[in-house]
Amino acid sequence: MNSVPLSDINISQAHHLALLFSDVAAGPGLQRSIEAFANQYDTYLLTDAEQIMPELLRGNFDVLFLDIDGEGLDVDKLLPLVRQQFSLPELPILLLSSPLSEVKRNAALDKGATDFITKPLTANDVVLKTRNALAFRHCFKNHRAARDLLEQQVRIRTAKLNMLIDSGLMMSREKSRDRLLAHILREGQKLLHCDGGTIFLVTQNKSLRFAIRTRDDVLPFEEIELYDPVSGKINDRYASTYAANHNKTVIINNVYDEQRFDCSGTQAFDIKTGYRTVSLLTVPMAPRNGQVIGILQFINALAPETGAVIPFPDDVVELVEALAAQSAVALDNLQLIEGQKATTESIIRVLASAIDTKSPHTGHHCVRVPELAMMLAEAACKQTQGPLAHFNFESEDQWLEFRVGAWLHDCGKVTTPEYVIEKATKLDMLFNRIHEIRMRFEVLLRDANIRRLETLLEGGNDLEADQKFDREKAELIRDFAFIADCNMGRESMHPSDCERIRTIGEKTWLRYFDDTLGLSQQDTMRLQADDKPALPVTEQLLSDKPKHIVPRPPNKVPDPALGIKMNIPENMFNYGEIYNLSIQKGTLTAEERYKINEHIIETINLLEKIPFPDFLQRVPEYATTHHETLDGRGYPRKLTEKDLSIPARIMAVADIFEAITASDRPYKKPYKLSESLKILSNMKNNRHIDPDVFELFLTSGVYKEFAVKYLLPEQIDDVDIYEFIGPSP
Incomplete structure (x- = not known):
């Protein structure tokens, strides 16, 4: 039909x-x-x-x-x-x-x-x-x-809860403060389905500072005071300051109808930009201790179906409050970690500066080497081709690890006796013993004059007595001048020079006073039983005595587990006068040179005691390998090329270049720039330093940048870097 x-x-x-x-x-x-x-x-x-x-x-x-x-x-x-x-x-x-x-x-x-x-x-x-x-x-x-609607709501709620969980996991892993803030703002905007947002952080001056917002324009510089600067009273004028001061969420359905808080700033922003702010949500971020560290502020919640601006729904506000709590803990943890890192790095820098201050004659080596090493590392990270193209510090933690290692590279020098570091002449101890020896020459000269006068008193020939005295005086003056010259640490000592020192030392003088009086306990312990003969006693002009020897204690031998492969002198120190004056090159004895080089062993000992976290595990490597060489002849472990990382090779170049160009070392004059690069080039040719790092040092201009900043004007001469670039002969 x-x-x-x-x-x-x-x-x-x-x-x-x-x-x-x-x-x-x-x-x-x-x-x-x-x-x-x-x-x-x-x-x-x-x-x-x-x-x-x-x-x-x-x-x-x-x-x-x-x-x-x-x-x-x-x-x-x-x-x-x-x-x-x-x-x-x-x-x-x-x-x-x-x-x-x-x-x-x-x-x-x-x-x-x-x-x-x-x-x-x-x-x-x-x-x-x-x-x-x-x-x-x-x-x-x-x-x-109804069931479908409920299931949909549960799915939406579950999705948002899962978003919160995922967000919490992400925030717990994030190490970048800027990325963390961006994530917090982005997730809050997703949860609320709103048009935009801003994060304020509480400053040490008790104000709110713009940290980040969804707009991509320049952040305002002005800060919002949490307290009235005149009266000191709490500033509850704005929704943001109220939320921060009272740790309470503020919901404003329409900023143009709002009576509780001053929204004139928001309204002025609307007039300036043509935007229309209606709903406003302000949520405090407070970690475990309840102290607000920041504010989340969102504008204009949007209806999912129509996109129209609506008030912020209560159920979603609860989720954002949970996000704010998560964010506060993550941000607080990150700030604590950053604070600890900054404090640790500052302490390390203070230690390095203290070592330089303790020994002004090392200049500012402990401070300048890290700066030069960082400059060279930054240049290496920029390489896109060549042998260093693969090298890169991929995270801030890796940069921190390298910086800390560089700052600690000479921390062991805190244990090195100051007079050894500053030993400018061969007879230097806590004072320059050349004065003591000169006084002995004065005594001999006085004795010669006394003999002359005694001859004259006895009726001897005046002319002969005067001539003999003049000869003895001239000889003493020549001998002392020679000894004084040897004391300066010339480039090399001829065997005949050492023989002359011994010959001069055999001259004698008469000591009338007890030389065991007024000694320290340590000096007294080194005296032998026969060190107190009857006075007066005949002394050699120069001598090597048993009391000049300081034996090496058993606990001053490195632990075999450290893998130290240095030649260790039998004695800690040898203050013998002839022994010191006969030093072949420089001013340091073998014992003193070891003592200075021992600073790297002490650096290892000190750093071995520090429980470095995972992100600082390579600090000991960076701090203790700058004296190693590619050919395995360095110290303290005689590492070879395969054992030395790029950062370790960078440290070696930085350490050497700063040392040879420093203008405040007591034992040498500073080299000119061209001379310094020639020395480094020779070290490259002898496989002491890495050729690729040295070439980068030149081609990147790091050498010139550092020189302009720290070398004396007269040290900076013309340099043709291509004279030093190329394969080793």
Whole structure:
């Protein structure tokens, strides 16, 4: 009877769509009865049972009527097929039939029928049973809609909670303060679905400083005072300062209607930019101790469906408060770590400066070497080709590790006796013993003059006495001048010079005073039993005595576990006068040179005692390898090329260049720039320093930059760097 396609049927909200199956004979009558008794139905009649499932799948029917008395319908087969696609609440199935036995009714209900209407149809029966079926369906649809809505809300909430969890994990791993702040702001904006945000940080001056915001313009420089600068009272004028002072969240639904806080700054921003701020959320960030360290401020929450500006929803505000708490802990931890790193690095710098201050004659070596090493490392990291292209410090921690190692490279010098470091002449101890020896010459000269005068008193020849005295005086003056010259530490001593020292030393003088009086306990312990002969006693002009020897204590031998491969002198010190004056080159004895070189062993000992965290594990390597050489002849461990990293090789070049160009060393004049580079070039050729690092030192201009800053003007001469670049001969 109704022949229009289902898709063309226009059903109002007051009507329901029903599908009726019956045979050709009974169908039209049943259709009229259903529409007459239940006039809110539009009924579509099918007379072909094969079309029932296709029509159900195409249409959106509210109820299915099946006339099971007609031919061509296998209800036992059809009902399970329908229920596979539509649940009982989704599609009520009402069977139209003559009176059935209870067994058949139950069988049909068991297979998925909803109810029965007995023929002939009555208005009461049709209305009541269809209403009940549809009421059940309506309840089901409402329940399903509510369930779907709840599931959607749970999914959204779960997603946001997962976002919080992921955010917390990310923040716990983040080591960059700027990236952490950007992440906090980005995640807050996602959670709130808002238009923008800003982070303020509390400063040490008790003010709020702009740290970051979603706009990409320049951050304002002005700070917001948390306290009135005149009265000292809490400044609760603004939402941001109130949140910071009281650790409470502030929600403003409309900044133009706000009466509690001053929003004139926001309104002025709107006028300036053409933006329209409506809703504003301010959330404090407070770590475990409850002290607010920053503020999260977000503007204009957006409705997910329309994008319209709305007030910030309470449930989402709770999540952002949780994010703020996470952020506060992460930021506080990062600030604590950064503070600890800064404090540690400052202490290390103070130590290095103290070593330089303790020994002014080392100049500012402990301070300048790290600076030069950093300059060279930065140049190495910029290389994109060549042998150093692979080298890079990829994180700030790696830079910190290198800086700390550079600052600690001479920390062992704190144990080196000052007079050894500053020993400018061979006879230097705590004072220059040349004065003591000169006094002996004075004594000999006085004795010669006394002998002359005694000769004259005895009636001797005046001329002969004067001539003899003049000869002795001239010889003493020549000998002392020679000894004084030897004391200066010339480039080399000829064997004949050493022999002359011994010959001069054999001259004698008469000592009348006890030289064991007024000695320190340490000096007294070195005296031998026969060191107190009867006075007066004849002394040599120069001597090497047992008391000049300071034995090496057993605890001053390096621990074998350290792998030290240095030649260790038998004695700690040898103050013998002839021994010191006969030093072949420079002013240091073998014992003193070892004592100075021992600073690197002491550096190892000191650093071995420090439990460095993982990100500083290579500090000992960087601090203790700058005296090693590529050929394995360095010290203290005689490491070879394969053992030395690029940072270690950089440290070696920086240490040597600063040392040879320093203008405040007591034992040498500073080299000119060209001379210094020539020395480094020779060291490169002898495989003492790395050729690639040395070439970078030249081609990058680091050598010139450092020279301009620290060398004397007269040291900086013209240099052709290409004279030193190229393979070693």
